[in-house]
Amino acid sequence: MDEPVFRIFSRAAETGALDDENTTYGLSAFGGVYPSVGDRLSIADLPDEILTVVERVISVRNGRAFVALVVERREPTPAEQALLWSGSSSGMASPYPRW
Numbered sequence: 001m002d003e004p005v006f007r008i009f010s011r012a013a014e015t016g017a018l019d020d021e022n023t024t025y026g027l028s029a030f031g032g033v034y035p036s037v038g039d040r041l042s043i044a045d046l047p048d049e050i051l052t053v054v055e056r057v058i059s060v061r062n063g064r065a066f067v068a069l070v071v072e073r074r075e076p077t078p079a080e081q082a083l084l085w086s087g088s089s090s091g092m093a094s095p096y097p098r099w
Contacts, residue, residue: 003027004058004065006035011054011072018070035069042076042084050076050084 006029008021023045027034034056035041041051055070076084 002064004034004067006030006067006069008051009068009070011070013072034067040080041071046073047084048075049073050080 006025051071057068
């Protein structure tokens with residue numbers, strides 16, 4: 001089976017409406033681990049947000065998995081700041097967390 005493709009959808013807290021982020025990731029973006037409902041994600045493309053996975057839909061077609069991750073976005077708590085991706089002096093997101 002080929003590497004799965006993950007697509008992020010944001011759920012609006014007020015209405016519950018889904019917004020397609022038009023962003024896809026490979027499994028390697030998540031350290032080789034399928035994100036599950038309840039997981040909190042810190043993604044380099046979104047350096048100052050925590051994404052909480054609230055739904056996950058897996059669709060397999062032609063030997064490839066397509067995974068829709070429905071997330072709710074929020075600002076990190078002070079305790080979570082150390083878990084976020086840090087930026088670099090070039091303005092590009094660092095591939096390494098601050099720790």
